[in-house]
Amino acid sequence: MNVAVGLIFFCRASGASPPFYPEYTIHDVRRMLVKTPDGAQDVRAIWMEDGVVKAVNQRALPHRFEIVEMDNSEDVAEAISDMTVRGAPSIGAAAAYGIALAATRGEDLEEAAKRMRATRPTAHDLFYAVNLMLSERKRLPGAADEYSDSIVARCRSIGEHGLDLIPDGSRILTHCNAGALATVDFGTALAPMRMAHRAGKKFFVYVDETRPRLQGAKLTAWELLNEGIDHAIIADNASGHYIRSDVDVVIVGADRIAANGDFANKIGTYARAVLAGENKVPFYVAAPISTFDPSLRDGDGIVIEQRSPDEVLIMDGIRVAPQGSDALNPAFDVTPGRYVTGFITEAGLLKPDGLSKLLETQ
Amino acid sequence: MNVAVGLIFFCRASGASPPFYPEYTIHDVRRMLVKTPDGAQDVRAIWMEDGVVKAVNQRALPHRFEIVEMDNSEDVAEAISDMTVRGAPSIGAAAAYGIALAATRGEDLEEAAKRMRATRPTAHDLFYAVNLMLSERKRLPGAADEYSDSIVARCRSIGEHGLDLIPDGSRILTHCNAGALATVDFGTALAPMRMAHRAGKKFFVYVDETRPRLQGAKLTAWELLNEGIDHAIIADNASGHYIRSDVDVVIVGADRIAANGDFANKIGTYARAVLAGENKVPFYVAAPISTFDPSLRDGDGIVIEQRSPDEVLIMDGIRVAPQGSDALNPAFDVTPGRYVTGFITEAGLLKPDGLSKLLETQ
Numbered sequence: 001m002n003v004a005v006g007l008i009f010f011c012r013a014s015g016a017s018p019p020f021y022p023e024y025t026i027h028d029v030r031r032m033l034v035k036t037p038d039g040a041q042d043v044r045a046i047w048m049e050d051g052v053v054k055a056v057n058q059r060a061l062p063h064r065f066e067i068v069e070m071d072n073s074e075d076v077a078e079a080i081s082d083m084t085v086r087g088a089p090s091i092g093a094a095a096a097y098g099i100a101l102a103a104t105r106g107e108d109l110e111e112a113a114k115r116m117r118a119t120r121p122t123a124h125d126l127f128y129a130v131n132l133m134l135s136e137r138k139r140l141p142g143a144a145d146e147y148s149d150s151i152v153a154r155c156r157s158i159g160e161h162g163l164d165l166i167p168d169g170s171r172i173l174t175h176c177n178a179g180a181l182a183t184v185d186f187g188t189a190l191a192p193m194r195m196a197h198r199a200g201k202k203f204f205v206y207v208d209e210t211r212p213r214l215q216g217a218k219l220t221a222w223e224l225l226n227e228g229i230d231h232a233i234i235a236d237n238a239s240g241h242y243i244r245s246d247v248d249v250v251i252v253g254a255d256r257i258a259a260n261g262d263f264a265n266k267i268g269t270y271a272r273a274v275l276a277g278e279n280k281v282p283f284y285v286a287a288p289i290s291t292f293d294p295s296l297r298d299g300d301g302i303v304i305e306q307r308s309p310d311e312v313l314i315m316d317g318i319r320v321a322p323q324g325s326d327a328l329n330p331a332f333d334v335t336p337g338r339y340v341t342g343f344i345t346e347a348g349l350l351k352p353d354g355l356s357k358l359l360e361t362q
Numbered sequence: 363m364n365v366a367v368g369l370i371f372f373c374r375a376s377g378a379s380p381p382f383y384p385e386y387t388i389h390d391v392r393r394m395l396v397k398t399p400d401g402a403q404d405v406r407a408i409w410m411e412d413g414v415v416k417a418v419n420q421r422a423l424p425h426r427f428e429i430v431e432m433d434n435s436e437d438v439a440e441a442i443s444d445m446t447v448r449g450a451p452s453i454g455a456a457a458a459y460g461i462a463l464a465a466t467r468g469e470d471l472e473e474a475a476k477r478m479r480a481t482r483p484t485a486h487d488l489f490y491a492v493n494l495m496l497s498e499r500k501r502l503p504g505a506a507d508e509y510s511d512s513i514v515a516r517c518r519s520i521g522e523h524g525l526d527l528i529p530d531g532s533r534i535l536t537h538c539n540a541g542a543l544a545t546v547d548f549g550t551a552l553a554p555m556r557m558a559h560r561a562g563k564k565f566f567v568y569v570d571e572t573r574p575r576l577q578g579a580k581l582t583a584w585e586l587l588n589e590g591i592d593h594a595i596i597a598d599n600a601s602g603h604y605i606r607s608d609v610d611v612v613i614v615g616a617d618r619i620a621a622n623g624d625f626a627n628k629i630g631t632y633a634r635a636v637l638a639g640e641n642k643v644p645f646y647v648a649a650p651i652s653t654f655d656p657s658l659r660d661g662d663g664i665v666i667e668q669r670s671p672d673e674v675l676i677m678d679g680i681r682v683a684p685q686g687s688d689a690l691n692p693a694f695d696v697t698p699g700r701y702v703t704g705f706i707t708e709a710g711l712l713k714p715d716g717l718s719k720l721l722e723t724q
Binding site: 061062063206207209210211212214217218221222224225231232233234235236237238239240241242244266267268270271274275278312313315316318319320321322324325326327328329330333 | 423424425568569571572573574576579580583584586587593594595596597598599600601602603604606628629630632633636637640674675677678680681682683684686687688689690691692695
């Protein structure tokens, strides 16, 4: 995997005074990553160009903006496994491009598909994309681009459908990163916020830091900062306090949604759903139809990925826990559909009890 | 403040293989910190000796075991403010010793009391201890020792009263550190676990890492490890998943309890209480009577300390969030008494609706 570095700014803070951070780098980064209405440069989270798959290195953010380049399906699989590319729809796009690379190079597509499917078990988009590419094998790599374009179009549509759920002056809470990075562009949970912001609405976002990998603090905050959306990062422990006292709406993404509305998403989502329900705060799940898995009747069948204990025990190379203590590290949890106020999809706002009918028509 | 270093072992992990950690240091530390039935060395979290206040430096754990020495009330106030000494009962003992030091040195006690009260606003024990020492000013420093001894005796009693709440084979979840470090000795939430372990019961503890300061991963895990209690650290986000799927009982401490049972404790406690209630898991609060504040009718009057955003934004000197993003960092939240199955106190197990009567008799 080659790394082409766009902008590098890495800081090691030693106390209360952070190092100088020239403002122009924010705008440069914004232009590179986020589509803006004035036509600023459109760099997606992942794309294919001249036979090479390029992706924003999500492990390097927020301090370094890097584009990694992959010219074979093994490297794409590794990028999914090590979370260089993450977020269910972006993983789906990566898998599609991985199959496309294999096709371009004349590799065995079934082998490449197997390699992709073995990377991460929970996100439905990955399996959906791999199967779609296998059925479109004669149209690769074009079909992969079409798939990725369709994700972007669906996310834009999610943003439009979710726009009205964000009243002017509202206070939103989101978990993990369901932004442009996770979804090729626009985002799922963040798409309605982008649209609302661009429509001139004022609102405030509580960003769960999202331990253990801190995708909220590192990625969602970075996207909101570049978009100019008012926000504050909170420890995951503080979400209950704010849902009880200040939050008007919770919006999260999803990695896999069963036919009855039970869904898997980043660990901690279930707690937010229960807390929202307890406090009568609307709880929305934003996801494209590719995240729905009609083969699952309910959430019991969703495989939960267990990741390394080191993600909990070690922070930036420093062990925080005593030697001899171990950790458990489930990457996702399952939230029962009864806690979901609505699913924001490209087909509009759906109630959990209306999913089965929709899925039959897909 | 002088630092007398007992044992130093600091590790910077570079990956999956941690540095060698000789087993004897665990046993040395155990003997130094935790009272055991076989009479091993009894080092409390804080004590006074030869006119000097000594305390375990809770900022240095789990990698370095240090005793800090303080010979004036300013240093004691600083140790409370910077969380060298933390946990409501230990804070109370520290404040008592701070007043004792001021008395020994012939300082103005009202000034010393003012200094102590200005350190941290939420823990009731601090104010309780300061007032008690002012009323006992002619018996200082002896009264401070008596106060500290009484905390230890109360915590031991909490352990005995809570023992039956831990069935053999049970799965417990705890939040933050309500152990010996937080309470001079034994602990509040951890006291029943110590007693159950020493009584030969087998059980397993899920330890919330407890961001932002990681008192669970750093302190509770260290205490359980030294005690030999089976446990695993989890990201705070995973507590809902485990409460739903595996936890039999949740036990936490408290920093201030109002007359109706509403209580303040480490941020994130409210979420565990709601999740326990939703899943019909018993939720216990362990605290000595000094934590009850009969002047407060309910939790609305509890002052919540807001700490520096840097605790969220910076980890071990490394900034995790983008420059330009801010954080909100409430140190505590308030949990309504209706979520509490019972309070484990030195006076026995109390129901929230029975508190008022008890408090009238104190």
